[in-house]
Amino acid sequence: MFKLTILGCHSATPSENKHTSSQILEVNGNLFLIDCGEGTQMQLRKAKVRFTRIKHIFISHLHGDHFFGLIGLISTFRLLGRSAPLNVYGPKGIKQIVTLQLKMSNSWTDYPLNFHELSSPKSELIYEDDSISVSTLPLDHRIYTNGFLFTAKVNNRKINTDATKGLDLESFHYSKLQKGYSIELSDGTFFENQELTLDPEIPKRYAYCSDTAYNEDLISLIKGVDLLYHEATFLEKHADLAMKTKHSTAFQAAKIAAAANVKALLLGHYSSRYSEKLDFLKEASKAFETIFLSEDLKTFSI
Amino acid sequence: MFKLTILGCHSATPSENKHTSSQILEVNGNLFLIDCGEGTQMQLRKAKVRFTRIKHIFISHLHGDHFFGLIGLISTFRLLGRSAPLNVYGPKGIKQIVTLQLKMSNSWTDYPLNFHELSSPKSELIYEDDSISVSTLPLDHRIYTNGFLFTAKVNNRKINTDATKGLDLESFHYSKLQKGYSIELSDGTFFENQELTLDPEIPKRYAYCSDTAYNEDLISLIKGVDLLYHEATFLEKHADLAMKTKHSTAFQAAKIAAAANVKALLLGHYSSRYSEKLDFLKEASKAFETIFLSEDLKTFSI
Numbered sequence: 001m002f003k004l005t006i007l008g009c010h011s012a013t014p015s016e017n018k019h020t021s022s023q024i025l026e027v028n029g030n031l032f033l034i035d036c037g038e039g040t041q042m043q044l045r046k047a048k049v050r051f052t053r054i055k056h057i058f059i060s061h062l063h064g065d066h067f068f069g070l071i072g073l074i075s076t077f078r079l080l081g082r083s084a085p086l087n088v089y090g091p092k093g094i095k096q097i098v099t100l101q102l103k104m105s106n107s108w109t110d111y112p113l114n115f116h117e118l119s120s121p122k123s124e125l126i127y128e129d130d131s132i133s134v135s136t137l138p139l140d141h142r143i144y145t146n147g148f149l150f151t152a153k154v155n156n157r158k159i160n161t162d163a164t165k166g167l168d169l170e171s172f173h174y175s176k177l178q179k180g181y182s183i184e185l186s187d188g189t190f191f192e193n194q195e196l197t198l199d200p201e202i203p204k205r206y207a208y209c210s211d212t213a214y215n216e217d218l219i220s221l222i223k224g225v226d227l228l229y230h231e232a233t234f235l236e237k238h239a240d241l242a243m244k245t246k247h248s249t250a251f252q253a254a255k256i257a258a259a260a261n262v263k264a265l266l267l268g269h270y271s272s273r274y275s276e277k278l279d280f281l282k283e284a285s286k287a288f289e290t291i292f293l294s295e296d297l298k299t300f301s302i
Numbered sequence: 303m304f305k306l307t308i309l310g311c312h313s314a315t316p317s318e319n320k321h322t323s324s325q326i327l328e329v330n331g332n333l334f335l336i337d338c339g340e341g342t343q344m345q346l347r348k349a350k351v352r353f354t355r356i357k358h359i360f361i362s363h364l365h366g367d368h369f370f371g372l373i374g375l376i377s378t379f380r381l382l383g384r385s386a387p388l389n390v391y392g393p394k395g396i397k398q399i400v401t402l403q404l405k406m407s408n409s410w411t412d413y414p415l416n417f418h419e420l421s422s423p424k425s426e427l428i429y430e431d432d433s434i435s436v437s438t439l440p441l442d443h444r445i446y447t448n449g450f451l452f453t454a455k456v457n458n459r460k461i462n463t464d465a466t467k468g469l470d471l472e473s474f475h476y477s478k479l480q481k482g483y484s485i486e487l488s489d490g491t492f493f494e495n496q497e498l499t500l501d502p503e504i505p506k507r508y509a510y511c512s513d514t515a516y517n518e519d520l521i522s523l524i525k526g527v528d529l530l531y532h533e534a535t536f537l538e539k540h541a542d543l544a545m546k547t548k549h550s551t552a553f554q555a556a557k558i559a560a561a562a563n564v565k566a567l568l569l570g571h572y573s574s575r576y577s578e579k580l581d582f583l584k585e586a587s588k589a590f591e592t593i594f595l596s597e598d599l600k601t602f603s604i
């Protein structure tokens with residue numbers, strides 16, 4: 001299961017109760033930070049996230065509302081005595097921005113700080129471990145921008161406890177069953193794997209897409225994902241502004257969600273010109289059914 | 303009169319209720335921003351400061367807790383449609399840090415953004431207008447750091463309304479009197495200036511000193527100021543840490559205040575290791591009498 005916590009979901013400028021883009025995705029106990037607007041470290045504290053659990057930070061693009069909090073978080077990790085490596089994935093240039101500031105302040109990190117700079121216009125695999133892979137989703141914005149697709153790996157098969165009840169199984173039997181093997185007990189009894197196991201959960205997929213103009217190229221990359229976060233900076237009445245600034249309307253976000261046949265759509269990156277978030281939901285509902293609205297510090301289970 | 307609003311007075315890392323260094327000094331309706339830690343723009347909104355009134359920003363040094371909010375504020379000014387020039391005074395290097403980020407985000411400001419980079423080890427005049435002058439206070443910290451001394455200009459003489467009662471004075475008479483001239487009425491009556499005026503208020507002076515080790519060189523530069531903000535990162539029980547990190551203890555701040563014979567001392571830049579701010583006051587009281595404690599969003603009149 002994925003657990004997604006929205007730290008900020010507002011565009012452009014932060015204010016007292018509106019934080020700019022940042023999210024924490026939890027997968028098997030590992031935390032992935034996605035974007036890092038100014039004040040993200042304060043939002044992390046509000047959300048009671050343990051800083052040491054963050055090992056990977058993904059930055060979509062170098063507009064301030066998506067990364068001005070990064071240098072502060074990197075510095076705070078140092079002040080908190082971090083020793084574990086930190087990996088930052090983001091557009092080419094991000095390393096120069098961070099290292100210039102560390103140099104000027106004579107405050108190099110005591111922990112390994114690894115930058116993985118991105119410049120490809122095509123989707124590419126940028127991270128992989130035993131439980132998840134992360135690839136880029138090229139977006140269409142005013143500067144080089146990527147969304148990110150988080151894909152869980154195939155899980156182990158589940159033990160069917162109704163079927164194993166009363167059997168004299170050792171722990172290695174369970175382990176073999178979970179990996180899909182059939183087993184033979186010490187008395188010679190043989191069980192096909194599927195007699196004692198159930199299909200695993202289908203691996204979850206989460207797609208983060210902010211910021212982007214309406215972009216049909218995205219559809220094939222996010223087909224059927226469990227949750228799509230798609231920016232909805234504007235409503236249709238400002239579609240001209242969306243086009244000019246290379247953002248999307250709520251309706252356009254819903255059209256992408258429908259065309260990609262995703263399971264659910266999460267809207268965010270709202271412009272501060274609108275006071276009523278429900279208007280985004282209403283508009284998007286014309287093109288898609290299962291829609292949620294981002295709110296700062298709200299958590300979603302995937 | 304000066305009005306000083308503390309936006310943040312905590313050292314190192316910001317958290318939900320502890321903001322890093324930033325202050326707003328109001329002089330004759332003009333606002334001067336002093337330091338700009340992460341989240342300063344949110345604090346400015348909480349303090350209900352009109353962003354357009356900020357024309358000058360003074361940055362003491364390039365440690366993150368004093369300037370990580372600058373780039374966000376500069377960007378927000380652009381997004382709010384600012385056209386008035388903004389002047390930033392700070393250590394050499396500050397221009398490169400800001401402009402690199404504006405370049406990478408392809409977001410040059412539409413308003414004139416002027417940098418006044420500082421590198422002198424001696425006190426120098428860096429700003430002057432009709433009502434105030436600002437000069438640097440070289441501090442002793444781990445990297446190049448300046449405090450700032452704000453000195454109001456000599457005010458006009460005050461009309462002694464008891465003395466002018468019944469006299470047939472024209473507006474140009476008042477104007478001459480305020481500027482210190484004697485006057486002659488149309489009937490030939492002559493008045494020495496001091497017969498009709500009172501001494502003006504003595505011009506106020508505010509000294510901002512953060513961050514610095516105990517530094518007696520400072521004393522001659524801040525003699526008799528109306529208010530001295532002096533950092534007090536540590537208590538005496540951690541005097542070794544203060545020395546090592548080139549910070550001051552509350553007691554050391556008070557010793558400087560006493561030696562400079564200032565009118566009042568304002569403590570701040572507290573380390574988060576202490577939970578009780580009153581301990582700073584208690585310790586400083588051993589060396590100086592009139593002491594105030596900084597608190598986020600608290601305002602002081604000078």
